Amino acid sequence: MRKQRPLRAFRAGADRSKPMSSPGLERSLNRRDLSSLRLQTSARSAPFWLFVGPFLIGLLIFSYVPIGWSAYLSFFDAQGTVTPDTFVGLQNYADMLTGPFAQSLLTFSVFALFIVPLTFALALGLAVAVNRIRFARAFFRSVFFLPTACSYVVAAMVWKLSLFSGVRFGLANTVLDWFGHDPVAWLSNPDPPWYWLVLVTARLWLQVGFYMILFIAGLQRIPDSLYEAAYVDGARPGWQVFRHITFPQLRPTSIAVLLLSLIAAYQAFDEFYNLLGTARGYPDFGRPPLVYLYYLALGQTQDYGHGSAGALILALLIALVTLLQGRLLGLGRRD
Amino acid sequence: MDNQPVGLRPSVLGTVLRYLALTVAALVFLLPFYLIVRNGLSTEADITSPEWTLFPSSLHWENITELFTDPSVPMAHALWNSLVIAVLQTAGQLVLGSLCGYGLARIPYRHANKIFYLIVATLMVPAAVTFVPSFVLVSSLGWVSSLRGLVIPGLFAGFTAFMFRQYFLSFPRELEEAARIDGLGYWGAYWRIVVPNSGGFFAAVAVIQFIGSWNSFLWPLVIGQDESSWTVQVAMSTFLTAQNVNIHELFVAAAVGIVPLVLIFALLQRYLVRGVAETGIKG
Incomplete structure (x- = not known):
């Protein structure tokens, strides 16, 4: 499904700008566009992760993990322990x-x-x-x-x-x-x-x-x-x-x-x-x-x-x- | 600056009244600062005298040396801790937040939007509210009473990344495109073009972060359980809530503790005002 998305997006764009184009031309355009998009995506995701990755990892560890963990703890009888085993529901x-x-x-x-x-x-x-x-x-x-x-x-x-x-x-x-x-x-x-x-x-x-x-x-x-x-x-x-x-x-x-x-x-x-x-x-x-x-x-x-x-x-x-x-x-x- | 046409300007009487009200308000706002200095330089007898006077009978500058030589008050060490934490947190937030903001604003990536919403979602839950779960995590990492525990969890503020992203979106794209044509990658464009041309914004974020970090209390109180890891705020609070308080020493400590901030404030106020006006955040 995911790989289809750029294709559909392109088609929609092509339909708007070139309503008269022949089906054959459109298909070849699509194929070329799709392959170059794939190349770009893998080449581009590396710098993206270099920039965003360090912050995102920290955010996951120090924001999401505590919230998730405390959601878990909130359903347990957890006095003096952070690995409780008595489930108390709500x-x-x-x-x-x-x-x-x-x-x-x-x-x-x-x-x-x-x-x-x-x-x-x-x-x-x-x-x-x-x-x-x-x-x-x-x-x-x-x-x-x-x-x-x-x-x-x-x-x-x-x-x-x-x-x-x-x-x-x-x-x-x-x-x-x-x-x-x-x-x-x-x-x-x-x-x-x-x-x-x-x-x-x-x-x-x-x-x-x-x-x-x-x-x-x-x-x-x-x-x-x-x-x-x-x-x-x-x-x-x-x-x-x-x-x-x-x-x-x-x-x-x-x-x-x-x-x-x-x-x-x-x-x-x-x-x-x-x-x-x-x-x-x-x-x-x-x-x-x-x-x-x-x-x-x-x-x-x-x-x-x-x-x-x-x-x-x-x-x-x-x-x-x-x-x-x-x-x-x-x-x-x-x- | 004055966006009132001539006919809408207030009368002379109105102007006088306005200045009068502002002066009274200014005196009220400055009074607590004066009290810190007054009590800090007074003797205990002057402070607790039943006859309150605006000026103490004599000034005692030796109170300052007393504060730093009193072995029961680890003030020098607390000041050092506060400084180290504030500097590391400010630098860390600038580096991590600006990199992340730049990546989100400028590098096309299929899932960038989802990641952006993952960051924005954390804005809804202030860090102070989740101090119980954060403490649970940090204590199981064994970071209680350590510099790591005091500094690292505060580095990943979603708001900083969010603000940098918004700022970089408004940065003129042409400058970066020229750099890209000259063969610079994203890193080159960020480091050689964007950062050197964003001094004002970085300074604004830095001032806000530094003040927020220096003044923060709840997290250092939770994590700084040993005396060796107390910050200025925790040290002051410990003596404030203790049974016997040495009042003049506390006020000297307060004075010493706000001097760095008042200096930063005086020197960098325009960045601070700009930062607050643009972002609406306080550290």
Whole structure:
């Protein structure tokens, strides 16, 4: 079947370009074309594999093998072993979807509910403000982008030990003290859940500049003629132009920012682990999916079966979001 | 640059308000950096003083030497580990990703499309999510707490290959065809024509990769179980979540840990901005 394909492709092409050609001529053309194609294919596949092969082998070993292996493990009772023999069917999945892991997916949703819209609004606001000024534009852009160079660990450290330190010398508590308010235990007390303020502000600081750059790139792709046309049509500057020109034109960027920040929130680990985790372990509040999986699979229990099932559930969720993104943005198109 | 016609430009008052808001926002964004420096150069007593002051009572530069001489904190070694890992991963990703991207974009092959989709499919599942299965694989290879385990699994990012392919598709074909006529094969065209003319794109990918690699935490935490294989991030995290923290030492460590990145950032920002704007990725 495979060898037939170039032939049929050629015939289809020949039919279009030369509808009047005689059957005999076409046959001889086909034969010559087919043999030269075969030669070309074997000669060409060598350089292709030299270029693509090394990467592809690594990808198969370090992406496909782990996923396949963990799909296998997820159907077994695999505690402390990676070659289990007790098949449990879908039990691991059922456990994960009814236990604390489901709770952690809910935790993630709360986090996403705050972080995604706030990131979107702040990044867009900064991008519009920075893009409209003439003086010191590069300076402001750099300042807002600078936290991208910072790690989540460093940010967690500043937030935990300085800004939102639960003791009196913490900066937030110092400010509260000016207003005669008692110090707040920002991270150690789940009720009221002030820890969300700490987590959300830390991530906002780290990632807003990155999405701002995406929005600035989007803003600069909007053709000047649209603004000129709006001006001629009597649109008032400011909100009206933003609502009817700028924002609709930014649609592809907006979708990218929403979905990228949502996918990033799914993978939240670093700042949660460092802000809420202690030497004694992790509290049972504010626990996102990856943190739960970390303690489940790599902690005392070494439960690779449940850990793999959880990882696959999470991967499936993210794959769905990415597919949605691909549909909306045309990711993976050939050009 | 300014895509607003004259009539749509904001008023003077609007401009003043905009600069005011941007300045306040800039101060808020810079505050954490200032706190790192302030606390790093303060004494423990100054940091924990009940009276918070913007400036410490005295600056203690000897905190930096203290960090590197304190035997309980393997900071120098952690910095070295982070540097080695970031350099190897950046170089490896550039070589493997650009070769693969070039092959996919330029060398005709019957199954190229299928292979492309095999790579694109991995974009849907971020590496962080599959750390449990990856750990299982790497530990059965015996690579836990080793440089191999820290570097190699991160070399095969589908996104890098994907981005290089997209970039090479937009590379002017005429240049390569001239090279082919002059008798260069695919390798010659790639190495002598395409790579030397793609410095900006390679630099953009390199900066993003380096920052991402230097700042990555979950995988080094999972694999770097012995102190000898800690990266800067893991070392800082270990002391951050410990019972007794030496606060000023931690902040000096943070300052030392972000200096290389701020330098790279300052020098290569235009590549970084270009890379982010074009690819929408952060390492």
